[in-house]
Amino acid sequence: MGTVSRAAKRDNGASWFVVDDDAARATVDAAIRGALHAQRDRLHTLHIDLVSDRDWPAEALDAVRRAERRLPASRRGGISLTLDPRLGEDFRIALDLAPVSIGGTGTSHDGAPIWDANDTGTSAAFALYPAEELAVRRSITDAGGDPAHLVRLESHRLAGRALTCDVVGATAPDAAHWQPPAGWRAYERTVYLGSGADLWDAASAAVLSWGVKTRSGFAVDPRVxxxxxxxxxxxxxxxxxxGPLRVREPVEVVATVSTETRAALAYGTLDGHPVSGEEAFIVHRDDYGVRLTLRSLTRTGRGPWRVVFPLILIAQRVYRRRYLRALRPG
Structure with a gap:
């Protein structure tokens, strides 16, 4: 499906969602209509183009005729119809035409774009609050579609990136002993966390939900x-x-482990990450207690990140100290 237009913004706490490229037509149409319903109270104006890049489907023809009658004589043959979603007839026209029009946008009361359906429904994006997101997912499900295809815009932007570590899984999070591959800056350290079932339960759950990162000052998007x-x-x-900078690092989870004595998460870097490599956080226990092991493989990143690699290594050492303290009780 096409790229998202006008959508790389946030609307006062709402998050942008898109319908991903593999979604079936039923899912796309239901998402577009579901978002209109969910956002109706926030929508002030809708602009729907009275053009489709294919023949209008039979079920839309009546709405097309009603919409054309709404255009003033001076604009007959014009492309765009302005609708007020608070009015029942206007809203029904939008519901009928939005999935099959070549373009539609919706703005909030302060003029911000919050609803976008372009390229005959193949590029759909909506700024949704949590309750609105749930409503759209229900609409997709009720229409027989797959709500998993409604994804956060940030996740969508990750989809086309390639892993930059060519030894995927080389941190071996399931192995008690590690032999790192040659040609990488390898690091491994283990710290004692304590003992007891409660500590194990808390630490093993945290490590599998990015707890080491979030407790060390990172944000994770999308949140788990x-x-x-x-x-x-x-x-x-x-x-x-x-400092005042925010560095965004794209990653992919390459392995997880969850057993009675071992819980681990390993991730690899994607294109755009400041370094190339892989890192694993491993919580493990035996008769003597619960421990956290950190393993990492690092090389210089691509493009402009190469220039600042020495500074990145300094920051990496600072964060490693935080990681090793992140799961300690108290």
């Missing part, structure tokens, strides 16, 4: 919800604050 864990193949932005 309470009680959920990251999964192999998931992609995230890790956001570090260095």
């Amino acid at each position: 919800g309470t009680g959920r864990t990251a999964r192999q193949g998931d992609r995230f932005w890790l956001v570090a604050r260095i």
Whole structure:
């Protein structure tokens, strides 16, 4: 599907969502209409183009005729119709035409774009609050679509990036002993966390939900919800604050481990990350207690990041100290 237009913004706490490229038509149409319903109270104006890049489907023809009658004589043959979503007839026209028009936008009461459906429904983006997101997902499900195809815009931007570490899984988070590959800056250290079942439960849950990172000053986008864990193949932005700067690091989870004695998360770097490599956080226990092991492989990043690699190594050492303290009780 096409690229998102006008959508790389946030609307006072709302998050932008898109319908991903693999979604079936039923999912796209339901998302577009579901977002109109969910956002109706916030929408002030809708602009729907009275043009489609294919023949109007039969079920839309009546709405097309009604819309054309709404155009003033001076604008007959014009492309765009302005609608007020608070009016029932206007809203019904928008629901009928939005998925099949070549373009539609919706703005809030302060003029900010919050709803966008372009290229005959193949580029759809919406600024949604959590309750609105749930409503759109329900609409997709009720229409027989797959709500998993409604994804955060930031996640969508991660989709086309390649892993930059050519030894995927080389931190071996499931192995008690590690032999790092040649040609990398390798690091491994283990610290004692304590003992007891409660500590194990807390530390193993935290390590699988990015707890080492978030407790060390990083933000993770999209957030992993309470009680959920990251999964192999998931992609995230890790956001570090260095003074006034925010450094966004694209990564992919390359391995997870969850057993009675071992819990681990390993991630690899994607294009655009300041370094190339892989890092693993491993919580493990035996009769003597619970420990955290950190393993990493690092090389210079690509492009302009190469110039600042020495500074990145300094920051890396600072963050490693934080990682090793992150899961200690108290």
